[in-house]
Amino acid sequence: MMWLTPWTGFILAACTVPLLLLLYFLKLRRSTQVVSSTLLWLSSTEDLRANAPFQRLRRNVLLLLQLLALIMLVLAVMQPRIEGAGGRGGRTILLVDRSASMQARDVDGGTRLEAAVDAASAEIDRLHAGGLFGGDEEETMIIAFAETAEIVQPFTGSRQQLQDALAEIEPSHGRSRIEDALNLARVYSTNPNPDLVDRPIAEAASLVLFSDGRIQDLDGLVLRGESLVFQRVGTDRFDNVSVAHVAAERPYDRPAFVEVFAGLANWNTSEVTVDVQLSVDGIGRRVEEVELAAAVRDIASGRLEPGRRNLTFTPFQQDRDAVIEVAVLREDSLPEDDAAAMVVPPPRQLRVGLITPERRLVRRIMEGLSLQRLEVMTPEVYESRIDSAELGDLDVLIFDAVAPAAMPPVPSIFLGRTPPTDRLRAYGEAEGQVVLGGGGDHPVLRYVDVDPIYVDRARQVQGGGDSEVILEGSRGPLMLTFVHEGREHVFATFDPIADSNWPYQRGLGVFLFNAVEYLGHHGDSLTRSQLSPGAALVAHLPADATELTLTTPSGEEFDLSEQNPARVSWGPIELSGLHEIRYTRSGTGEQYSWYESVRLPQVESDAAAASEVVLGMQRIDSTDAGAVRYRPLWPWAIGMCLLILLIEWWIYNRKIGSW
Template sequence: RVGSIEASNIGIASIAAQRPYDEPGKIQVFIAVENPTDQVRTTDLQLSVNGVVRAITPVPIEIGPETEEPGLGRIPGRKQFAFAPFEQERDAVIEVLLLNEDAQPTDDAAMLVVPPARRLKVALVDTESFVLRSILEGMTLESLDLLTLDAYETLAASGGLDDYDVVVLDDAAVETLPPGRYLSFGRTPPIEGLTEFGDPAEGIVVRRSAEDHPVLRYVNLDELFVSSMRKLTTGTGVESLVESGDGPMVVSVDRGPIQIIHATFDPLDSNWPYLRSFVNFVPNAIEYLGGLGDAVASAGVAPGSPLTARLPAQAMDLRVRRPDGSDVAVESADPMTFAWGPVRRAGRYELSWTEPGDDSPRRRIFAVNQLDPTERRAAAAESIELSLDRITGEAAAAGGTRWQDFWPWLLGVSLVLMMLEWWLWQRQSAAG
């Protein structure tokens, strides 16, 4: 038998993350730890973000032993654990570590990658808009297109608005609202759940705001004054984010394929463009709408699998940094279908590249996690079954005699016989 039947090991079986529905600016990490041994095991858990320790379990968690289930065989003991939610927007590497010593440390760590905010394609409807346009032009966007009202309606009819991540309506009197994500100001968009009534309200100040919502992060509305605001009644699926004594000022509308953040007043009818809160609100809303539906964290790959990514077609100088810190240059005929591997070790891999006209490298991080339940069983099997036979392994006693101990002597005798045969042949050849 190779190895020891007493080698014990526990490992991380799964790792996941999600944002609590009532705290979308936070992330909560969940893990499951498995114990494939017949003994109860305990361990502490450590959570790190970008290499900085965020949490350690106050008391060790206990994982029960494996059990024998009829028809299923041996089932490892399993313990699930949820860390407390913590503040984290985007662009982070989250790592969970088991603080214990066992036979296989590879599965004692697992990582998740929270990707950075992606560059968005945005359309601004109202070519005369200068306040919103100046803010959007200052953002890092993939593209910003200015559309007239007629151009918007043409794209809406042909499905061309699907090319944009977010459409901004600056007091635009649109007639249709196809599926998409919208940031709207002023005129009420034509959607169920938002109904205007009465004359516009005047002299409006904020009474309440949902400060925990991502759209209102770092948005202080204490000094906001609105001279004219449309009064609305709201239906189901509409959340009021900012309220006044005369009704909602900012609402969030969820209609499945249609998502809207709508301000019920034109920014030019207020002092908002002169306040820092407006400069924070617009990027918050764009990034929030553009990121709806994106996964909180990218799933890791298993050792033995390739790293794959879709890179810009003009990407060059591709390099991969492995977990041990070594770099390797990568040649890719088509960066848009990049693949490298298979990866041999678990850990963090970093892909970097540059683009023409920009010397600053771009990066993408991959997490490679060893979560295979078979690899988690580090102990040698006591026996194996072959067809109808069961073979039981045996370990040689310390100090005992094994056939393997004679191989150096047998090899030496063989060499002596070969040399003797060669000497006799040489002697006969010389004698003629």
């Protein structure tokens, strides 16, 4: 049992109990007598004057009851309480998991995050109950974590501030990663004010974790003197079927058709049969019935391996851009992974111009691509067409070992010659280089094996703020992208044919195809990519795009009009689903939309609550969230006080004969 305001009760008792006793000492007690004459009143008056002020305290039931009532009132002011886990005192840090698995709805119809917030709120009430007359030396801090951790509320003793901060925690669809949260807790618990140069070192704070235990980065983490209490949220009886991935492609022989592929995962330990719906722009196109095998626990790793099934939908005609969604038509505990969407661009073939001094290899590669038109011209013809503004409607230009007199008006690929732009600064040449970094991270080098490439000679350049090195050599950048007047370009600092062994590798043709596709669809209203929560959203929009507005899957809007439309960035992304950027082209005044599809991490679909968390060699068993509660006893004391006063009133009325 604990007392929140004991000294207030002691002071109240010291002031009131002696006063009550003093009243009984001074009270003159007379018995009622029947007299035959008022002549006796004179002797009664004389007796009153002679009466002593203090009387011997006699046995009195009313006094006893009044003392008991006063004691109950004093106890209520002292605020006794019985605690389930005992107060720790000092400083406490609440770690609240807000990852994707915490959106599961297996806790009294609400989400696990809502239950975790309720449990954390009860913990705050327990630690900072305070009272009307009581102070509070306990300090508490709140950290919320998913892909990254953030301090929701620094150390404070204010219960109201903590409750307000707790209510501001928003859900995330990212993975549950606790390392950043532990690092923040250590920094702020051992150094209460890290902003000070001479900061005092304090004892480690007590940590309280509100999570379902499905934390992805526990391997290698250990506690360093902290005490950790794990309050589990959710149950291990979890029902979930998820769309693990979705993809689409246009067949080469039928570019107006789209073929959709989907991967399904059953996280239940029993077989299930589900209906899977394919939707295009929100309209259902196909429904397939699919049987999924049961999930199996891997004995070696202890992980649950879901029952998987790949599904291929019949190709359908789609001759324009579209948002394609695959959804499981079944209610389960985690609706966030029941659907996955992607964006398919229109089947647009590109118009490419090749400027070359009669070299044949690049020309033959480009002739083998599926292009709407390929125009081959010499540098002299190109310059004449530029001067007369007769370049036409080309989507991409390729400068094969030549450099134009001025930057071209369309996205371009420069092979081996430095572009005439102030975005790059050339300062020499480097010989004998191998590839050190880069590759499939950028769309231009997707599926390109760059490791065997050897470069005999390359230009040494330094890029500006809008440039990005996508292939790093042993003596400098080998390939980079840069933006000039709102248009993105690709620059290979070496001649792939004359100064490298790339023509003898298989990747040169793939690189040219990727680069043409990447630059040719620059500014398209739709994209193919799928990101994960925690990443940054990057959009390349037309140079004349204005009034940029981002809408998240939750319906929240953000104004991005101040950013450069050639490279719009926003993040980190918190929610899975479609993110839309609406913009207006100043030249035409028409409004367009650009979409990015964000997928929920598959590891978060395995969301059966864990019974323990393991940090190093320490196993921390869980207690159900909400089990730690304090039980205040002051209402019972108030109730007893009122009951005793009621009994005292009844006895008094019986004694004086009112009843």
